[in-house]
Amino acid sequence: MVVVVLVVGVVSYFAWRQSVPGVRAEFSPLPKFLGVRTPLTVRLKAARGAVQSVEIVVVQDQSRAVLAQQSFAGAPEQHVDLVVAGRELNLREGPAALEVRARDDFWRPIRLGDRPIASAPVIIKFTPPTLEVLAATHYLHQGGGGLAVLRAKGASRVGVKVGEQIFPGYPVGEGDAAVAVALFALPWNLPDLAPIGAWAEDEAGNSVSRPLPSELKPRRFPSGTVEISDKLLAAKLPELLPERPSIPADQQVEAFLVVNRDKRKAAENTKREVAARTKPRPLWTGAFIQPRNTKVFSNFAETRSYRHNGKEIDTQVHFGFDLASLQNSPVPAANAGTVVFAGPLTIYGNAVIVDHGLGLMTLYGHLSAIEVKEGASVTQGQELGRTGTTGLAVGDHLHYEVLIQGVSVTPVEWWDGKWIRDRVNKPLKEAGLPEIAGVGEVPEDEPAPTRPAKSAPRKKR
DSSP: OHHHHHHHHHHHHHHHHHHSOOEEEEESSOOSEEOSSEEEEEEEEESSSOEEEEEEEEEETTEEEEEEEEEOOSOSEEEEEEEEOGGGGOOOSEEEEEEEEEEESOOOSSOOOOOOSEEEEEEEOOOOOEEEEEEEOSEEETTOEEEEEEEEESOSEEEEEETTEEEEOEEOOSSOTTEEEEEEEOOTTOOTTOOEEEEEEOTTSOEEEEEOSOEEEOOOOOEEEEEOOHHHHHHHHHHHOTTOOOOOGGGHHHHHHIIIIIIHHHHHHHHHHHHTTOOSSOOOOSOOOOOTTOEEEEOTTEEEEEEETTEEEEEEEEOSEEEEOSTTOEEEOSSSEEEEEEEEOGGGOEEEEEEOSTTEEEEEEEEEEEOOOTTOEEOTTOEEEEEBOTTTOSSSBEEEEEEETTEEEOHHHHHOHHHHIIIIIHHHHHTTOOOOTTOOOOOTTOOOOOOOOSSSOOOOO
């Protein structure tokens, strides 16, 4: 009886060992194509023990190309990140299959032959999409914007590439889904020789580019000095660093640098994240408005030297305009759109961001009160809140920015109906697309938008 029990126990133990599942694999995401450069991630998980090795291959008819062979040690979960260079596989364009084989270090009485634990059909494709520039803004400026109309066929993504940043295009019209419109920004510090061109990519990672028929004109941006007093530090740091409510006097300058650098950078990241919520169509009409009875006291892309007790402690760039008016003045929406952000935004204090479509947004900072909620539709001139001193502000004023895909551009262009007509509507008209409503012929006696005052005292952030 004892022998029988032992035999049954041993057999059961071996049977359990043999029945434990092996490594599981999944593609993240599941690829449909393999092209010239296709990113691929494979995630592995062992049911027992640790993942020991993996082999990833592409099989096409009788041909087999190894993408990766890798060994691991000591972890039940692993992942393999690849960029597949399709042309180096010596395979032809057409159907194929991705296969994954993997081992764990869990002992089993019988080690079966290596069989695929995951397989996925793919199409090998090396032919890039077609791309044509139908029209584009010809004269561009550093710190400004532009528009391009593109036709791309066989592409999953299309847009304008400025340096290394891509400004996506959005499909327009119902007849030809391959036509897209892209608003793009020229950063204030864009190098003169930075490439600016149309770009398209398919699902296989095959891309194509075309230069834009444009001329980049440089701009000169001002510089200034901001004096940081101990009184300002004592007043502002509790608001801007609530996680550090009590900061000793000898640590206040260091704390200010955390705000001026890290908190500022966090705000820039938020702008880029919020840009992804844009609507794929224009929501605005006509020129953008500057709030009544306001004057520009701080310039766009002004390089600022921050000084404390006569010593420079930091240098930053001020994006947007600071607009001074009466205290607690109403802040109107510069144009129609949708509120995509309403709340505290680090150095900007209480802030509202309005999406005007196609990646174009406006930001309103240092507000004492916010009168709108995220998701609300607003009309041009509708009150968004009231000016104030929240955030890193000295004196009651409005910080106003224009953003394209989270990149700040000069507001002057968008206040100017003639600029919108020539730089935005003209390319649309040349491509046979509807123009943005409300910007027709601009009368010669139309007042020019307010320019920054050179000699006026400044309220600085």
